[in-house]
Amino acid sequence: MAQEFETVIGLEVHAELKTATKIFCSCSTAFGSEPNTQVCPICSGFPGTLPVLNKKVVELAIRTGLALHSEIPEFCKFDRKNYFYPDLAKAYQISQYDLPICKGGYLDIEVNGSKKRIGINRAHMEEDAGKLVHQGDITTTPFSLVDLNRSGIPLLEIVSEPDMSSAAEARTYLEKLRAILLFAGVSDCKMQEGSLRCDANVSVKPVGQKELGTRTEIKNLNSFRALERAIEYEAKRHTCLLEDGDGDKIIQETRTWDEEKQETRSMRSKEEANDYRYFPDPDLPPLKIKQEWIKEIKNSMPELPEIAEERLVKDCGLPEYDASIITMTPESLAFFDGCVKSYSDAKTISNWIMGDLTRLLNQNNIELTDCKITPDSLVSMLKMIDDGKISGKMAKDIFEDMFNTGKNPEVIVKEKGMVQISDEQTLVPILEDIIANNPRAVEDYKSGKKKAMGAMVGQVMKATKGQANPALVNKLLQQLLGR
C-alpha cells in the first residue's frame, strides 16, 4: 500500500505597524514618497547616531499580543542582528532575539466547517530595511539602487507554530490574522504595498510520524493566492521526492515564489551560511512592561472579529457563515452595523453586502472605504423595496447606479422615472386592454390553466416598462378575470 503523507506548515508574518513615525527616529512612514525623502542620519545608519524607541510601536505590539491571547512578559529587550546587505543601513537590524514582546498565543480558524486552533509561537518588534531597486531581475542586474524611505519602519513579526496542514488552512490563518490586525488597528495590512508580508515554512512527513520532515522556507508571497499556490506547489514537490525515495534531495533552504512560472525556486547562493551574531543592543535600554500599562491597552482595545462575529450571530441572528464574512474587515462590519441600526432584517443586509456590493467592489477594484454607497443609502433602497416602490429586479439596477454615481436611490428612481406603478387607477385600464386583446389566454385561464396568468402579467410588465408592481398586477388580474 502506498504511504500517506501529510504537510506541516508554519507562517512567519511581518506586519507593518500603523505609526506616524519610524521605530527609532522621527521620520515619516508615509507610503509612496520620492526616494530618500523620508530619511535622516539615524535611519540612514550614519556614524554617531543612536536609536530612540517609538512608544506607539510598543503599544501596538502589546495590543496585537492581547488580541492573539499572547503572554506579554514583564521584561523584554532589543538585539542586533548582524549581516551586510546594501539596503540594511547600519549593517545590523535591530530586532528581538530571545526575549520578544509577545510569547505564545493562538488564533482559531475554521476550514470546511471544522474548527482548528493555530498556536502562535511569538511576536517581536523590529525595524524594516530599505528598498533595493534592480534593473530587471536581481540575478542579471548590473547594479542596484538603494532607497531608505522604508528603512526603520516598524514591523511586528508574528511567528505561528507549525500547526497548519494544508494550503487552505494557511490561507484562512492569514485571513484571520489579517482581520485581527485590522480590527485591532495595528496595521493597514496592505499586501500590495508590503505592509503585510508572509513567509511559509513547509515540510512533509509520513502520516503519524512524530518527527518533522526537512523544511523549506518560501519567501515573496505577496498575496493570499500566492501563499496558497506556493504551499500547494512546495508540498507536492516534497511529497513527490519522498515517494520516489529521494527525501535527501529536500534540503533546508530558502526558496522564492515565482509568480510567472507558478513555482518555487531555490534562493541559495554560494555565500556562507548566515551567522547573525545576535547580541543585546547596548544603545537601547530594555523594557519593563507593567500590568497597569497592559490593562490600559486592553481597556482601549477595539472590538475584535471573533467578538463581533458572536454579536452578529446572537444579537442580529445572522448565520455563522455570513457573520464570518462580514467580520473580515472592520470596514465591512462598520457598514453592516451602519445598516442594521436602522433596518432590522440583518440577513437581507448581509445578502446585499456579500452579493452585489462585494461583486461591484471587486469588479471595479475599489475599497469599501472609497465606496460611494453608504449604509444609509442602502437602507433607503431596502425600504423602497419593502414599501413596494421598486421591485427587487429594479433594485439591482438602482444599486449599480448608486455604486457608480453615489446618488440616493430616491433621486435615481425619480430621474429615470423608475417609480413602480402601484396605483390601481393607472393599472386597471391597462389590464382591461390586455384582457381584451388576449381572449385566448383568458379562455385558458378560465378553463383552469393557471399558467396563462403568467403570460398576461408579462404583457403588463412589457406595457409598463417593468414599472408595474407585480404583486398588485397579480391581484388585480385575478379580480378582473374572476368577475
Place this chain on the structure above:
Amino acid sequence: MALTIQEVEHVALLARLKLDDDEKELFAAQLSSILDYANRLNELSTEDVEPLVHILPIYNVFREDEVQPGTPREEILSNAPLLEDNQYKVPKII
C-alpha cells in the same frame, strides 16, 4: 588556543574584510594570543552571575510618535560615494 587560517578566513568574510595571506597569518597569531589571554576568565566561576549588558538601571526610554521633518535629500546624499536617481548605487548583488 590557536586560530586556524580557515577560521580567520571565515571570520573575515563575516566581517567583510579582505585579508591577504600575510595578514591572515598575523591575525591568526595575534588573535590567538589575545584569546589565550581572554581564557583567563575561565578561572572565575560565573554560573549564577547575571550578565551585565546595561550598566544603568534604566528602562522604557521612549519617544512620542510625532513626525519631524527628515534631513533634506541633497544634504543626506552629499556624502554618498555613488548616486543615481537620488539613490545609492551599488554593484550587482549576486
Place this chain on the structure above:
Amino acid sequence: MELYELTLHELQDKLQKKETSSEEITRSVFSRINQVEDKVKSFITVIDKETVLKKARESDESGKFTGVTGIPYGLKDLFCTRGVLTTCASNMLANYIPTHSSTAVSKLEEQKGIMVGKLNMDEFAMGSSTETSAFFPTRNPWDLDRMPGGSSGGSAAAVRADEVIFSLGSDTGGSIRQPASFCGVVGLKPTYGRVSRSGVVAFASSLDQVGVFSKDVEDCAIVLKTISGYDPLDSTSVNIEVPDYTTYLDGDIKGMKIGYPREYFEQGVTEDIKQAVFKALKKFEELGAIVEEVSLPHSEYALPAYYLIAPAEASTNMAKFDGVRFGYRNISADNVIDMFCNSRSDSFGDEVKRRIMLGTYALSSGYYDAYYLKALKVRRLIANDFDKVFKDFDIIISPTTPNTAFKIGQQDDPLALYMNDILTVPVNMAGLPGMSIPCGFSNGLPIGMQLIGKPFAEGSILKAAYAFEQNTDYHKVKPDLGVK
C-alpha cells in the same frame, strides 16, 4: 604671560571684566598653534582663522559671558560637527562631512564657545597611543619622541601645548585618563549616561563616554557642567539633575573616605608611579581625609573581559562603514560583497581590523557563550567589587597608568599595548566617573593619579582633585617647547 597660557576660568574672569575679548584670546591661540603645531601635531583639521575670529566677535558682541563663552577649544575628531570634516583619523572617513553636530558640541555652541579645530586620535578611538591614526602620530609635548597616549592623544597634547584652552575627548577604556596622565593635564570621564553620546562616532556603545581635558580642575568642572545632561537623542543618557560642579571646589575634604585598591599597585606599576601616588595619598591624609587600603578582587579580569566586550560591540558598530552611503568606496569591485570587503580593507588600519576580527569571532556561533557572555558575567563581578567598596568609601584613588609615556613606534605587540589600559578599563566596565590629575614626574614625564567616584558623583572626585591641586603645583609645570 600670553592669553593662550591662561586657564578657562582665568580667561572667563577677564572676559567678564572686559579686560580682554574672545577675539584677542582666539588670536593668541592661533599664534600659539602656528608656533607649536608643527612639532606637536595635535590637529587633523584647524578651522580657517577668519571663520573662527568671526565666531569670536559674535560671542564678544553677545556681551554675555558664562561657562565657555568666547573660549577656544578643540574636539577629538570623532565628534560629528555639522559642515566640518570629521574623520575619526581614518581613511574611511577622510572626506566625511556630517549633516548634524553632536549634542555635546551643540551645548558648547549654545554658550558660544569657539571651536578651533578637530584633534588627532587613534583610528576610530582604537588604540592607546594615537599612533593608529591613519594620518600621522601626535607628539607628547613633554618629549616629542614620545606619544601622548590615546586614543584621545590630540586632545590631551593640544591642551598641554596651550594650543586650545580645553578640549573634549571620549573614553571607552581609558582614552581620556591615560593621555591626560601621559601629558600631565586634567582629564575626566563622567559616569556612563552623564553626557550624551549622540553624534559621537561609537566605538563600544556600552562603555563609551564623552569627557573633558583641561588645564586645571576648576576648568574641568565648568566644561563638565556645560556638556552634561539628558538628551532625548540618546536613550542611555540619564535624566538626573546636573549640579553646578564648581560648588564642590571648596578644598574641604575633612572626613572624606578614600580607598586605594591594593590590586592597582601591583599589575606592573613602576616604582616611581607607586611612590608618587602614595605621596599624594599622604597629602590627602594631611588635608583631613581618611585613607585606607581596599580590595577590588576581580581587577585582573577586567582587561581580558574588556578586550572581548569592546571589540564585540565595535565589530557591529563598524559594520555601517560599508561604502554605500558615505565614506570610502573601492570602485573597482564589480559585485557587492567585493565592494564591501575591499572598501573596508583598503581604508581601515590594522588595529581596527584586528578588533573587528576579534569582536566578530567573540560573537560568532559557537563562541558567544564562551567569550562574549562570559565577559558580560565577569563585568558584573567587576561592577559588584566597586559597589562593595563604595558602601564604605567616598572615592577610590589609584595610579592612572602603570607607566609613563612610551616612545613612538616602541610597541608592536598589541597585547602589550592593551596592558596599558589595565587600571582604567575597570572604571568603564562599571560605568563610573573617573579622572586623572597630574601628581608627579618620572624622568621628566608626568605621572597621573586616578580618582574614581560613585555613579553620578563627579562632584566628589572634583572636590578631592581640587583640594589636592590647591595644595600642590604639578598642574602649573609646563613643558618647554622651545618657542617662547
